[in-house]
Amino acid sequence: MTALVSDTVTTSEGAGRIAWALRGMPVLKSIEKRLTEAGTLVGLRIGVALVLEPKTANLALALNRAGADVSVYCVGRNTDDRVASALADAGLQVFAEEGAGDERDLELARDFLRTSPDIILDDGAALIRLAHREFPELVATMLGAAEETTSGVRPLRAMNDEGALHLPVIAVNDAKTKYLFDNVYGTGQSCVMAMLDITNLQLAGRNVVVIGYGWVGTGVAKHAAAMGARVIVSELDPIKALQALHDGYRVLSLADAAPQAEVIFAATGIAGVVTEAHLSGLPTGAIICTAGGGAFELPMSYLDALGTGRIVREAVTEYTLPSGKTVQVISEGDCLNCADAEGNPIEVMDMSLSLQALAAEQIATEATSLTSGVYPISVDAENAVAVIRLHHEGATLEPLTDELTAAMRSW
Amino acid sequence: MQCLSAPGVSLTDEIAGEKTDEKVEQSMNEVVATLSEPTTPPVGDASVGQAKIEWVRRHSPVLNGFVRKTLADGALTGVRIAVVVHLEAKTAFLATVLADAGAEVIVAGSNPRTTNGDVVEALRAQGLTVVAEPDGDYDSWERELLAAADYAPDYIIDDGAELTMRMAQFRPDLYQRLQGVSEETTTGTSRLHAMSAAGKLPFKTLTANDARCKHLFDNKFGTGQTTLQALLNLTNRQIAGARVVVVGYGYVGRGIAQYAQAMGARTFVIETDPVRALEAHMDGHTIGAAKDVLPTATMVVTATGGMRAIGEADFPYLRDDVVLANAGHHDLEVDVDALAAASTLTTEPRTNIVTYRLGDRDIHVLSGGALVNIAGGSGHPVEIMDLTFAVQGLGIHYLATTDLADGVHIIPKHLDDAIAAAKLDSLGVTLDEVRPEQEDDSADWLEGIPSA
Numbered sequence: 032m033t034a035l036v037s038d039t040v041t042t043s044e045g046a047g048r049i050a051w052a053l054r055g056m057p058v059l060k061s062i063e064k065r066l067t068e069a070g071t072l073v074g075l076r077i078g079v080a081l082v083l084e085p086k087t088a089n090l091a092l093a094l095n096r097a098g099a100d101v102s103v104y105c106v107g108r109n110t111d112d113r114v115a116s117a118l119a120d121a122g123l124q125v126f127a128e129e130g131a132g133d134e135r136d137l138e139l140a141r142d143f144l145r146t147s148p149d150i151i152l153d154d155g156a157a158l159i160r161l162a163h164r165e166f167p168e169l170v171a172t173m174l175g176a177a178e179e180t181t182s183g184v185r186p187l188r189a190m191n192d193e194g195a196l197h198l199p200v201i202a203v204n205d206a207k208t209k210y211l212f213d214n215v216y217g218t219g220q221s222c223v224m225a226m227l228d229i230t231n232l233q234l235a236g237r238n239v240v241v242i243g244y245g246w247v248g249t250g251v252a253k254h255a256a257a258m259g260a261r262v263i264v265s266e267l268d269p270i271k272a273l274q275a276l277h278d279g280y281r282v283l284s285l286a287d288a289a290p291q292a293e294v295i296f297a298a299t300g301i302a303g304v305v306t307e308a309h310l311s312g313l314p315t316g317a318i319i320c321t322a323g324g325g326a327f328e329l330p331m332s333y334l335d336a337l338g339t340g341r342i343v344r345e346a347v348t349e350y351t352l353p354s355g356k357t358v359q360v361i362s363e364g365d366c367l368n369c370a371d372a373e374g375n376p377i378e379v380m381d382m383s384l385s386l387q388a389l390a391a392e393q394i395a396t397e398a399t400s401l402t403s404g405v406y407p408i409s410v411d412a413e414n415a416v417a418v419i420r421l422h423h424e425g426a427t428l429e430p431l432t433d434e435l436t437a438a439m440r441s442w
Numbered sequence: 443m444q445c446l447s448a449p450g451v452s453l454t455d456e457i458a459g460e461k462t463d464e465k466v467e468q469s470m471n472e473v474v475a476t477l478s479e480p481t482t483p484p485v486g487d488a489s490v491g492q493a494k495i496e497w498v499r500r501h502s503p504v505l506n507g508f509v510r511k512t513l514a515d516g517a518l519t520g521v522r523i524a525v526v527v528h529l530e531a532k533t534a535f536l537a538t539v540l541a542d543a544g545a546e547v548i549v550a551g552s553n554p555r556t557t558n559g560d561v562v563e564a565l566r567a568q569g570l571t572v573v574a575e576p577d578g579d580y581d582s583w584e585r586e587l588l589a590a591a592d593y594a595p596d597y598i599i600d601d602g603a604e605l606t607m608r609m610a611q612f613r614p615d616l617y618q619r620l621q622g623v624s625e626e627t628t629t630g631t632s633r634l635h636a637m638s639a640a641g642k643l644p645f646k647t648l649t650a651n652d653a654r655c656k657h658l659f660d661n662k663f664g665t666g667q668t669t670l671q672a673l674l675n676l677t678n679r680q681i682a683g684a685r686v687v688v689v690g691y692g693y694v695g696r697g698i699a700q701y702a703q704a705m706g707a708r709t710f711v712i713e714t715d716p717v718r719a720l721e722a723h724m725d726g727h728t729i730g731a732a733k734d735v736l737p738t739a740t741m742v743v744t745a746t747g748g749m750r751a752i753g754e755a756d757f758p759y760l761r762d763d764v765v766l767a768n769a770g771h772h773d774l775e776v777d778v779d780a781l782a783a784a785s786t787l788t789t790e791p792r793t794n795i796v797t798y799r800l801g802d803r804d805i806h807v808l809s810g811g812a813l814v815n816i817a818g819g820s821g822h823p824v825e826i827m828d829l830t831f832a833v834q835g836l837g838i839h840y841l842a843t844t845d846l847a848d849g850v851h852i853i854p855k856h857l858d859d860a861i862a863a864a865k866l867d868s869l870g871v872t873l874d875e876v877r878p879e880q881e882d883d884s885a886d887w888l889e890g891i892p893s894a
Contacts (some may be wrong), residue, residue, distance in 0.1 A: 052792040054763055054804075055679060085678075216682040220674070220705065231821040232501060235663055236869075257704035258667060316500070344497045376680035407532050424683065 043084075045117030049092070052085035055377035058385040058416055058421040059093055066097035066388065069165055071395050073098035078148030080158040081179060081387075082109040083127050083370065086380040088118055090152075090387055095123060099391075104143035104158065109369070124285075128397035144169055150394050151176040152387045156183035159200065161363045163190070167197075174201040174345060174398040177390035179383070181210075182300060182324075188404050199401035201390035203383070206408045208416040210246050213245030213383045214323065217375035219250020222296065223258060225372035229361055230318065235259030240292040242285060243299035244271040247323035248352045251296045263288045289313050300324040315356040318347075319364075326364030334360065346371040382416050389415065485576050486559025488567040494531035495538065495564055502828035503868035504861055505539055508518075517843045519544030524595035526587070527626060528556040528816050529574050532827040534565050534598070539835060541570055550574045552601035552626075553773075554583035555810070556819045577703040588612060596621045597841060599834050602771050603630035603637075610642065615678040622841035623647040626663070626836050628692065629771035631850075638849050639874045646846040648837040653853045655829045655861040657693050664826035665815060666697020667768045669743060669853045670684075672707065672819035676794050677765055677806050679741075682706030687739040688727070690746035694769055698743050699727050710735040732756050739817040741765045744775040755871040757784060762803040765795075769815040794818045823828040832861045 051058070066072055072278045077094050081087040083105035094102040102124035103115075112129035117176050126143040128135060143165050150173070159176050162169055167386040175198050178184050184204050203209055221257065230327060241252045241258040252275070253264045261265075264275035265285040272282045281288075285305070289312030297304055300323060307330050321328050334340065339351040348360050362370035374380070389412035394401070421428065501508055523540055527533040529551040541547045549565055551557040551574040558577035566572055573589040575582065587605050591613045600606050600623050609617040622645050631649040634663055637649075650656050674681060686702040689693045691713040703709045703726065711722040712727050723729045732752075736742065736759035744751040747770045752760075754777060760766075768775040782788065785798035791806075794817075798805045809818035822830075836857050866873065 046792040047789070051795070052678070129756065216680060216706070220681060222669055224674055227823075228675055228820070231497075231820045231824055232826045233663065233667060235667070254705060257706075258701065259663070344493060347497075372675070373678045376674065378680040378683070386652050 043113070043120070045111070045113035045115070046120070048085040049088045049117055052377050053089050056086070056089055056381035057382045058419045059388065060382055061419045062385045062388045063093040066392060070098060073393060074100070075150060076100045076102070076146060076148045077391060078104065078146065078151045078158070080104045080142060080143070080151060082374065084111050084374060085113055085114055086374075086377055086384060088114050090384040091118060091123055092121060093388060094391065095121070102143055102146045102148065103127060104140055104191050106136045119399060124161055141165065147172070147332055149174045150391050152179070152391065153177065153183060154179045156187050159187065160197065163197065163359060164197065168416040170197050171201050173198055175201070175394035175401060177201040177203050177387055177394070180204050184405065191403070191405055196405070197403050199394065199403060200405050201393055201408050202405050203386045203390050203408060206386050206413045208413050209383050209386055213249050213375060213379050214246035215250035215253070217250075217379035218247045218323050219254040219299060221368035221372055221375050222320065222366070223254040224360060225367045226294070226318070226320055227258070229367065229371055230344070232391045233259070234294070237261070237293045237373060238263060238291045239294045240265060240285070240288045241295065242295065242297045242304055244275045245298065250300035251298050251322045252278070255296070256280070261295070263291070294318045294319055294320075296320050296322045297324065298322040299328055302327040303330070305329045310352060310358055311354060313356070313358060316359065318359045318361060320361040320367045322368070323366055325366055329360065329364045331364050382420060385416050386412065391392065455551065457823070484563050486561070486563045488560070488563035490532070491534070491558070491560035491564030493560070494561060494569070495534050498531045498535040498824050501824040502535060504828045504832040504864045505536065505835060507868070508864035509544070509832045510539055512836060513539065513839055516544065517839055521842055522546045522548065522593065524548045524550065524590045524593065524594045524598045524605060525839060526550045526552050526590060526598060527563060527601045528821060529554050530556065530558045530821055531561050532824060532831065534561045534834060536831040537565060537570055538568060540838070541568070548573060548590050548593045548595060550586050550605065551583065552604050553812060553816070554578035554580055555812050558799035594619065597838050598623045599626070599838060600624070600630055601626040602767060603633040607633060610619060610637065618644060620645050622689065624837035624841065625649050625651065626834065627651055627771050627832070634850050638691070643850070645848055646841055647850050648851060648853055650830065650833045650837055650853065653858050655832040655858050656833045659814070660820050660826050660830045661693035662697035662700070664697070664822035665694045665745075665769055666701040668815035668819055668822055669698050669767070670701045672814045673741060673765070673767055673808070676792070676814070676818045684708070685710065685738050685740045686737050687712060687742045689744045689751045690770070691715075691722045692745065692747065694747070695745035696725070697869060698745055698769060699725070703727065703831055704834065710739065733759050737761055739764055743767050743769050744774060745769045747771055749774050750777045751775045754780045754784070757781070757800060757805075760784065760805055762801065763806070765806045765808065767808040769814060771813070773810065773812045775813040776807060778807055781805065781807065829861060829865060832864070833858070836861070860876065
């Protein structure tokens, strides 16, 4: 093992991490090749406003290599400086400073928009909304945008309903090759593993309550059960609740489940799903996390007002309730896989980020025909991602023969 | 107890030829008197270490309850115990429980890469003797183990029999006056049996690994869960759809394969024992020889407890971009030295990942081939180590209070059962007892059979 040190070639840490991620991104590599060969993005200014870490860095670099002029923005709390400097070294314009506060973030966001991007790839629709508020002349000249998340698509639809959206936006989140994988396998795996990494505890034999059985909740339940947990699902939609029952979980309202809830994952994306009353029903020492959403799902203002919070372990805050019982909140209630782990795994982000690249392609090629509004990504793009990934894994697809086509259409 | 932090304090000169306990005690006291202040700068933050140990205490109902009560009978008062296990918060909690029972505890690490500096300082602040430093290498670790030996322990809680072996080799006089050893791992158990068979084990030993409360949980669930955690955390890779090869289907291998399968991986097992291989087959894993299953693997985890489970002969079968990790005791279960020798280019793309270029393939090794869940993670879950260290704590108490022949022993069933019962009790679970009518009727029909 002495050989290690002397032979090790040192690359910059950020560049090394970006290169590591690219190894797990066969779909993006393939899409980059296709975009480069077609020249679709040549000369376009693309602004990438996603969490700045090695996987999204590869998207930015791929777009750049395909001929686009790429600038990057990210808020300080989601920026990895090592990655930011590696992108700057590669010649991209970077508007992101690790640890920057709200004010500085806003300045950086404005500077980013002043680069006059033709296309913005957004996360949470923050930059699309800022552009509409402060840079209407930019919005008028832009070709369009793409949005990554459920929580970003929702306000864009609302804006569109009120006639306030003046851009075509592709809802990347609504692609099947995004939510069926990213939300289920990506967020599911990374949130459950982050909980185990942060606490150094087991889930085997523990009662775990998953609130919300959407795609994220489904993934959290699946991975928690795989780690040996006894999963209880709380859900207000009767169909989803029935699905949870058929997947082998107990289904109980949060109030009914509370006395057994040793670990809680809130996976609803809805504010205030866990209340003060729920907390009082929990066993002492219960561990509470949010998966996919954020601290708004938890009664954080109530907990903070108690004044009893103390950090008992990195990323674990313990609150003593008036009853004397304690609850432990992970990552201050923020989505724990991003706050205190490395986010989703590489392979699943390869698919999600490839869809962003394909959304940019769709905007570039259809710009003239698209009016303002929220659009789905094309079915071809959705399928292309699946086909490339399957091919990479050595899987083969059943060919669709004329006979099968005829059989499917017969009546 | 005094704080002795200078590593490498040697008592051998003082006790050469004079092996009575009184003399050793006297020498100890002299050394203690001259070294009562730490002579090295702090290697971590004691308050951070203390918080880590406190977290362990909260989730260790067995060690903190049943074991603490059992050890309170004074049997360990003044008994010198060397604890040589991966030195992080859980081991530290065991050490404090022993110290609280009156033992003089000397703490060392069982691997140079796994010692936590914050925990070291927290133990020192509590007055325990720690001879391990973080960020060590194999040379510093050798010195630390010999320093632990030189404290002339009565008993050792050992891991891989690392200290026991070194005392036998390098401190023969102190080895002769050892009272007993309780050993943690499968690897160490094999070593003790070998020493015993060779007639070179002049004291009683317990193999904690053979306790059901150890191997059924620690090896399988503890290593299984945390190996998966480390693998995914270090690489940021996805487990669903990954093709994971597990080498060795003992308890550790079973656990890794089970968790990987449950999380959506396709699992393959390489095993030389036909019965275990058949078991893996029935558990739903794909069994095959290295040449048949390695070429499909995206991740390979070794769990044989032996050496070179993935060695030079296997390298040709590894595909480009495969991740190799080790979950067994030896750092050479993946033959990293051979890999380095064969490699044309070595890079470190991420912390704890080294990439070796073999022809046109890149082979990644996690944590230098050391136990990945400890060197690249935070070790076993607390609840698991509560059981394992209950076996160790009670084991030392049993050795100290029971007349046993020299050689290798297993912890008695009633203690093993008591640990599980204490854990279930902490969960609020009550068990049924066997009613007389539920017992087999062998007594009745045996009566009707004429004696031979």
